[in-house]
Amino acid sequence: MPQTHAPRADGARSLGQASRDTAAELRAATAARLRGAHRAGIRRARLVACVLVLMLLALLVASILLGGVKKIPAGDVLPAAFGLRTGLADYVIFRIRLPRALAALLAGALFGLSGALYQRLIRNPLATPDMVGISAGAGAGATTVLLFAPAVPFGTSLAGIAGAFALVATVLALSRHGGSVDTYRLVLVGIGLSAVCTAYVNYLFTVAGQHGIAQVMRWLVGSVNDATWEGVSTLAGALAVCGLCTALLGRSLGSMSLGDQLALGLGTRVGAVRIATLLVGAAAAALATSVTGPIGFVSLISGPIAVRLVGADRSVALAVPIGAVIVLGADVLAQHGPVISPVPTGVLTALLGAPYFVWLILRRRQGATT
Amino acid sequence: MKQSASPAAPPTPTPARPRAPRTAVVVVLAGLMLAAVTIASIGLGARDISPLEIVRILLHPGAEGYNGDVLWTERIPRTLLGLTVGAALGASGLIMQALTMNPLAEPGVLGVQQGAAVFVVLGILFLDASSVQGYFWMALTGSAVTAVLVFLIGTRTNAGSSTIGLVLAGVAVAAVMSSLITLLVVRDEAVYAHLRFWSVGQLTGRGQFLGQVLPFALTGLVLALPLGRTLNLLSLGDETARGLGIRVERDRLASAAVAVLLCAAATAAVGPVAFVGLVAAHTARMLVGADHRWSLPLSMACGAVLLVGADTAGRLVIDHVEVQVSVMTAFVGTPFFVWLARRRDLVRM
Numbered sequence: 001m002p003q004t005h006a007p008r009a010d011g012a013r014s015l016g017q018a019s020r021d022t023a024a025e026l027r028a029a030t031a032a033r034l035r036g037a038h039r040a041g042i043r044r045a046r047l048v049a050c051v052l053v054l055m056l057l058a059l060l061v062a063s064i065l066l067g068g069v070k071k072i073p074a075g076d077v078l079p080a081a082f083g084l085r086t087g088l089a090d091y092v093i094f095r096i097r098l099p100r101a102l103a104a105l106l107a108g109a110l111f112g113l114s115g116a117l118y119q120r121l122i123r124n125p126l127a128t129p130d131m132v133g134i135s136a137g138a139g140a141g142a143t144t145v146l147l148f149a150p151a152v153p154f155g156t157s158l159a160g161i162a163g164a165f166a167l168v169a170t171v172l173a174l175s176r177h178g179g180s181v182d183t184y185r186l187v188l189v190g191i192g193l194s195a196v197c198t199a200y201v202n203y204l205f206t207v208a209g210q211h212g213i214a215q216v217m218r219w220l221v222g223s224v225n226d227a228t229w230e231g232v233s234t235l236a237g238a239l240a241v242c243g244l245c246t247a248l249l250g251r252s253l254g255s256m257s258l259g260d261q262l263a264l265g266l267g268t269r270v271g272a273v274r275i276a277t278l279l280v281g282a283a284a285a286a287l288a289t290s291v292t293g294p295i296g297f298v299s300l301i302s303g304p305i306a307v308r309l310v311g312a313d314r315s316v317a318l319a320v321p322i323g324a325v326i327v328l329g330a331d332v333l334a335q336h337g338p339v340i341s342p343v344p345t346g347v348l349t350a351l352l353g354a355p356y357f358v359w360l361i362l363r364r365r366q367g368a369t370t
Numbered sequence: 371m372k373q374s375a376s377p378a379a380p381p382t383p384t385p386a387r388p389r390a391p392r393t394a395v396v397v398v399l400a401g402l403m404l405a406a407v408t409i410a411s412i413g414l415g416a417r418d419i420s421p422l423e424i425v426r427i428l429l430h431p432g433a434e435g436y437n438g439d440v441l442w443t444e445r446i447p448r449t450l451l452g453l454t455v456g457a458a459l460g461a462s463g464l465i466m467q468a469l470t471m472n473p474l475a476e477p478g479v480l481g482v483q484q485g486a487a488v489f490v491v492l493g494i495l496f497l498d499a500s501s502v503q504g505y506f507w508m509a510l511t512g513s514a515v516t517a518v519l520v521f522l523i524g525t526r527t528n529a530g531s532s533t534i535g536l537v538l539a540g541v542a543v544a545a546v547m548s549s550l551i552t553l554l555v556v557r558d559e560a561v562y563a564h565l566r567f568w569s570v571g572q573l574t575g576r577g578q579f580l581g582q583v584l585p586f587a588l589t590g591l592v593l594a595l596p597l598g599r600t601l602n603l604l605s606l607g608d609e610t611a612r613g614l615g616i617r618v619e620r621d622r623l624a625s626a627a628v629a630v631l632l633c634a635a636a637t638a639a640v641g642p643v644a645f646v647g648l649v650a651a652h653t654a655r656m657l658v659g660a661d662h663r664w665s666l667p668l669s670m671a672c673g674a675v676l677l678v679g680a681d682t683a684g685r686l687v688i689d690h691v692e693v694q695v696s697v698m699t700a701f702v703g704t705p706f707f708v709w710l711a712r713r714r715d716l717v718r719m
Contacts (some may be wrong), residue, residue, distance in 0.1 A: 028600070121672070149524045174708055191541055192704045195644065199700030202570050207691055290557035296545060298616050343556050350549040357542045361527040361535065 007313040032104045045310045052321040053126045056105065059328045063094060089135035099209035103291060103346065105324045106235035108298055110288035112191065112323020113242060115299025116316040117281040120275060121255055124183040128299040129164075129285035133178055133190035135294035136197035137167025138286040139219040143201050147212045157234050160290025161283055166192060168282045222293035222346030224331055229370060231291040238287035239320075246316060249273060254313065295330075295346045297353020298323050304360070326352075373558025391663055396657045400671040404453070407678040413635050415685050433592060447577030452582075452678040454587045455573075455636045456646060460673020461594045461634040464624055464654065464666055468601040471523075471613070472533045473652070473710055477513075477552040477633040480524075481544035482717065485516025485636040488547045491554050502582040502638060509638035513630045519543055571643035571696030573681045583639040590632040591670065597625055598663030639704020643696045645703020652706070668697075676702070 115128040129135055141163020145155040171193055175186040205216045218225070224332040252273040256263040261272050286301060306315040309322075330348040337348075413424055419437050427438045459477065466475040477483050489512025493499035499508055520539045524543050527535030555562045569706055603611045608618050636643070650673035651665070660662040680698035 062417070142700065165598055174712060185711055188537060190533065190709050191479075191537065192707040192711060195700055195707070196704045199697045199704075203697045206570070206694065217536065221549075343553055347549045347552045347556075350545050351553070354542045354546040357545075358523055361538050361542070362527060 002296040003250065005145065013184075016186050027312055035344050041314065042310060044312045047300050048309050048318060049321060049337045052318075052325055056321060056328065059325065060101050060105065060334055061263070063104070063328065063332050063335075064097045083226065088320035099232050100227045100230050100331070101328065102232045102237060103224045106232065106239055107224065107288040107295060108321045108324040108327025109239055109290045110235065110242065110284040110323070111245060111298040111327065112302035112306075112319040113239075113316070114281040114284035114288075117253075117322070118299070119283070119303040119317055120182055120312070121277045121281075123187070123257075125300070125304050127183055127301070129281065130294070130296055130299055131190050132186045133167050133169050133194040133197065134164045134285045135289045135296070136194035138164040138289035139294055140164075140200050142217055142290040143204055143219045145210055146215045147204055155235070157290045158286055160281060161286045163197075164282045164286030165279070167197070168278065172278070185253055193366065218293040218344075220293075221344040222289075222295035222329075222349075223344035224292050226264075227291070234287060235291055238284060242280050242284040243286075243320070245276070248327055249280065250278055250316070253277065253316070257312065293346060296350040297357060298326050298349050300360075301326060301353050301356055315367030379535070387621035393658055394500065395669065400668060400675070403675045407675050407682065408449055409455065409484070411452065411682045413676045415440075415445060417494050424440055424711050429589050435557040439448055444577055447580045448681070449678060450575050451576055451580045451583070451639060452573050453583060453674040454591075455640050455643075456634040456650075456677030457591055457670035458636040458673070459643065459646040459649030459677065460654070461591060461666060462629045462636070464651040464662070464669040465594065465601065465629040465632075466647070467651050467663060468605055468631035469622060469625055470524075470536060471605065472536055473527070474537050474648070474707070476645065476648040476651075477629075477637070478642060479521050479648065480517070480608050480629070481542075481547060481631055482520065482540075483637045483642035483644070484515050484544040484547035484551075485519075486510075486634055488512055488513070488550050488554075488640055490638070491551050492702055493574070495554060500577040501553055506586055506635065506638040508652040510631065513634040513637065514627075515545060516655065516700040517626065536653070566682070570694050571637075571641035572692075572694035573640055573677075575638050575690055578641050583635055586635040587639070590628060591634055593628045594666065594670075596634065597628060597667065598661070598666045600625060601645050601662035601666070605662070638711050641696065643677070644657050645701055645707065648710075649699075649703050650676055652710070666694075 006332075038214050106350050111129070114134075118127050118129060118132070121127075138160040142156040144163075145152065145159035149155055169307035171186065171189050174193075175182060175189045180324065202214060205220070208216050252263070252268045255266045255268045256270060256273060258266075263270050288295075302319040303315055305322050306318040310318050326349065327345065330352070331345045334343050334345045334348045413419070413421060416469070417437075417440055419427075419440065423437060424441065427441050450651035463476045466477065466480070467473060469475075470614050486509035490499070494510055497504070497508075499505055520536065520543050521544070524536035524539035527538060561607045585664040603614055603616050604618065604622060604625070606614075613616050633647075647669075653668035653672045654665040658668055676699065677695060680702060681695040684693035684695055684698045687698075
């Protein structure tokens with residue numbers, strides 16, 4: 001306090017001049033420091049992104065090379081990847097392992113994206129698609145179509161999106177409170193409505209014939225076991241579209257993190273951006289869920305890890321590769337981990353994610369919430 | 371508030387007096403409802419048996435024919451099991467709510483049933499448990515461990531209020547538990563088939579467990595009945611209760627033990643059934659108010675009516691398909707849960 005007022009000792013006449021000078025200096029210094037911090041932040045984000053991409057590549061290679069039931073000699077893998085080998089190697093690599101690895105990677109990316117979007121928008125690490133019930137709604141929709149109208153092209157994906165949107169609309173409508181959405185009420189209502197969807201899927205499980213049971217199972221525990229190229233293309237399209245939308249929303253989200261009033265002052269259309277973000281997040285989670293089933297807790301973990309690594313401003317972009325690393329890593333572990341394998345991927349993410357969730361709710365509030 | 375005000379207008383007896391006839395009405399109504407669902411559960415089912423025939427079979431036990439078999443080996447034990455389990459869940463829900471002072475507390479919501487399920491799986495896998503008695507001891511251990519875990523986590527959260535903290539802790543623990551279940555059973559087809567049948571809570575085909583579960587459930591219910599007064603005193607808060615000469619820690623522990631016993635017995639018998647305790651406890655309190663001496667037995671009755679009613683409805687809603695009772699209660703209980711979660715006073719306690 002006394003130091004900042006030091007120029008005032010000069011006297012009344014020069015006071016205005018002096019404080020203007022110091023103000024200008026201060027502004028310049030702050031701007032320089034901010035620029036420096038910005039640059040350092042970008043450098044750090046680049047570094048982290050590079051590390052994540054390397055991890056992803058390593059996991060992809062591991063996922064393709066590590067043997068399942070059929071051992072493919074490592075020497076055959078590379079030729080097969082370029083289409084130089086036919087037969088078993090080609091079949092195993094192209095029909096089974098590669099789509100599986102890509103599906104895990106893309107689904108993880110989508111879960112990470114949607115989780116980070118929701119966490120950034122609602123400003124609470126608990127407000128993720130899992131908690132709000134989007135995954136359960138998507139599962140209920142997708143399972144219904146799978147069992148009763150399996151022939152409709154892209155039927156499961158569309159039904160998944162429809163179920164997710166219906167559920168997120170219901171949850172938001174039910175958790176409104178005097179014009180604003182209360183996070184904890186949101187989570188509680190989400191838990192309740194998820195229970196209904198789970199009960200419905202459980203019910204479908206009992207009416208499904210032998211053929212349908214495997215498919216319903218996938219919606220009880222998420223798994224990438226029978227990923228196909230069709231699923232991979234759905235996921236890739238979803239990631240492209242949702243990623244583009246997120247990039248367009250990015251600046252508005254940034255200004256909204258300053259608070260609604262400031263954001264309005266900066267010319268952001270707060271209401272529209274909020275709805276658009278909710279829709280993009282719901283679509284990302286719903287599409288991923290419609291292909292892989294609910295792979296739990298990925299959307300919850302990715303965002304806070306990203307915030308930890310690079311700060312809140314770039315967390316949404318970075319949550320994408322982090323989610324991909326988590327699901328692909330969990331899938332490699334679920335397939336080949338000692339003692340436990342093979343298990344559905346969703347089991348492992350829940351086992352890793354739920355304790356983290358506990359830590360999240362146990363942590364004392366110290367302003368470090370997203 | 372002032373000391374002088376209390377002798378002039380004693381606050382407690384005044385509302386209690388007009389409530390007495392109402393309580394009588396409620397008790398009669400509860401009895402009628404219980405009778406109604408019992409009759410419906412015995413009389414209705416996939417196989418049409420005329421009421422006259424049913425009366426005749428009931429009057430001449432051990433008589434003849436397929437209809438007699440259906441009644442004596444399936445519907446009657448199933449109904450009795452439903453009544454017992456429903457009562458146990460209702461009592462357990464009310465006690466948990468009273469102890470945690472949390473309107474959302476319930477064995478299903480707090481993950482206690484999932485904990486019981488994990489231990490049942492462990493029992494099947496490693497201890498060769500195959501009878502319901504075997505299940506029971508595993509379920510009891512699992513319920514107790516999970517209850518302690520959820521309580522420890524739930525009371526230490528940053529979630530704004532312990533109400534929400536407990537629910538979040540319950541969800542997290544339930545997620546871990548169900549992952550553990552999948553992890554344990556995923557490679558063992560036989561155990562898996564068994565567990566699949568068990569882990570969707572249902573009364574179908576569980577009638578034969580009645581005799582094995584009854585001792586535990588009845589013990590729990592008998593132990594629960596006199597808890598009303600204790601719960602009343604505990605709900606005044608620790609300081610006041612201690613001032614009135616209650617040994618708070620001991621009584622709370624004893625009440626919790628009874629709640630866990632009831633939940634374990636119910637879960638061992640029929641598998642996890644969520645929301646029955648929640649709905650029963652709130653219905654009971656709505657009908658007779660906060661006095662646990664009345665609401666506790668009424669919660670048992672409500673739980674029994676709800677479970678048996680849901681089970682009977684599940685047999686009838688779709689032709690040739692039985693919808694499991696846990697699915698039915700989820701459809702009834704969730705709107706209730708959401709309604710509670712929306713209440714203004716809940717989120718900011």
